[in-house]
Amino acid sequence: MTIDPARAALIEIDIQNDFCPAYTLRSGEKLPPGALAVEGGDEVIAPLNALAAIFAEKGGKVAATADWHPEGHVSFASSHPGRKIGDRVELPGGAGQFLWPDHCVRGTRGAAFHEKLDQRPLSLIIRKGFRRSLDSYSAFFENDGLSPTGLGGCLKSLNVETVLLGGLATDYCVLSSALDAVRLGFTTILLTDAVRGVGLPAGSIEAALETMKKSSVLMIPSTDLSFGA
Ligand code: VGL
Ligand code: ZN
Numbered sequence: 001m002t003i004d005p006a007r008a009a010l011i012e013i014d015i016q017n018d019f020c021p022a023y024t025l026r027s028g029e030k031l032p033p034g035a036l037a038v039e040g041g042d043e044v045i046a047p048l049n050a051l052a053a054i055f056a057e058k059g060g061k062v063a064a065t066a067d068w069h070p071e072g073h074v075s076f077a078s079s080h081p082g083r084k085i086g087d088r089v090e091l092p093g094g095a096g097q098f099l100w101p102d103h104c105v106r107g108t109r110g111a112a113f114h115e116k117l118d119q120r121p122l123s124l125i126i127r128k129g130f131r132r133s134l135d136s137y138s139a140f141f142e143n144d145g146l147s148p149t150g151l152g153g154c155l156k157s158l159n160v161e162t163v164l165l166g167g168l169a170t171d172y173c174v175l176s177s178a179l180d181a182v183r184l185g186f187t188t189i190l191l192t193d194a195v196r197g198v199g200l201p202a203g204s205i206e207a208a209l210e211t212m213k214k215s216s217v218l219m220i221p222s223t224d225l226s227f228g229a
Contacts, residue, residue, distance in 0.1 A: 001189075001220055002228045005060030009160045011139055011151075012048050012064040013167030013174050015117045018103040018110035019067075020168075025115055035103040035110055038169050040196045042114060047194040047222045048166050049118040056121035058227055061158055063151065064119075065139045067104035067173070068111060068127035075135045076102045086200060095143065097135060106130065126151050138176035140184060152184045162187040166194030166222070171204040178217045193221040 018034035020041040025031060034041075052062045069075065077085045077099040087099045104111040106127075113119060126149050128136035136142040140152045155163070163186040165178055174195050181188040190212055197205035213219060 001218070001224065002226050003162060003164070004228050005055050005058035007160060008055075008162040008164060009061040009063060009155050009158075010048075010051055010055050010164045010166075011177065012052070012062070012117070012122075013139060013165065013177055014065055014067050014104075014169070015045060015048070015114050015167055016066055016104055016110065017112055017114055020114050023114075023116075031109070035101045036198070038196045038198055041168050042116065044166055044168065044194045044196055045114060045116045047191065049116075051164070051166075051191070051194075051222050051225075052118060052121040054227060056123075061123060061155065061160060062121040063124040063126060063139075063154075064113070064117075064122050065126045065128055065149075065151075065167075065173070065177075066111065066113065067136075068106045068130045069104050070130065070132050071102075071105055072132060073102075073105075073129065073135070074133050075100050075129070078102055091133075093144075097143075104129070124151075124154065137173045138180045139173070140177060140180035143176075152180075155186070156184075160186070162189065164189045164191055164222075164225075166191040168196060170195045170197030171200075171208040172198060175208040175212060178212050179215055182215050182217060187218070188216075189218045189220050189225075191222045192219050193223065 019038050020034050022033045163181045
């Protein structure tokens, strides 16, 4: 598939230390696995860096999101006495919330982008999930489905028509972002070689891929893209 970078945006979802396995920093210091480490999470970085370099060079928009939770966030099991990771709780207003370990606490090293992510091509960083009582999986809307993060308006104002999505995690933030991108009318491409999933509960990655396919998200490896204009 041929992409016109002037009409497209690459969105790199949550490439943060807390979603990645252990690695050694350039300083030689060893970082332990992230609090919510996704298997092979760091494998998305090389294809995204390669694509971002091409995009930025050709005048395309490259955006990244970061999960950015305050301490005591509603998505943390530790905020719900008697509940454990993987439980679902009902929030006031009736929304369900899946419970996670404490992760991506704003300003901590776990919330920082993975050191191997090339930040030079990024012109826009969207932080999400920063309200204590509301989670935000999607890059476009918080989990109430109503509160925009601003990314959709930004891309529309730049005449972006096609959105390319990669990052973490396939079954949560990537899934929600892809469905919202379709809902906002963008041609939406999932970069199949540049996503990895949590797999909780079992089968969630396969289910997410199925849902995206049914919602007319295009499934394309980054290596199958070429760039016009
Ligand atoms: C995510 C679970 C909790 C994600 C964020 O980035 O997919 N998953 N917070
Ligand atoms: Zn989160």
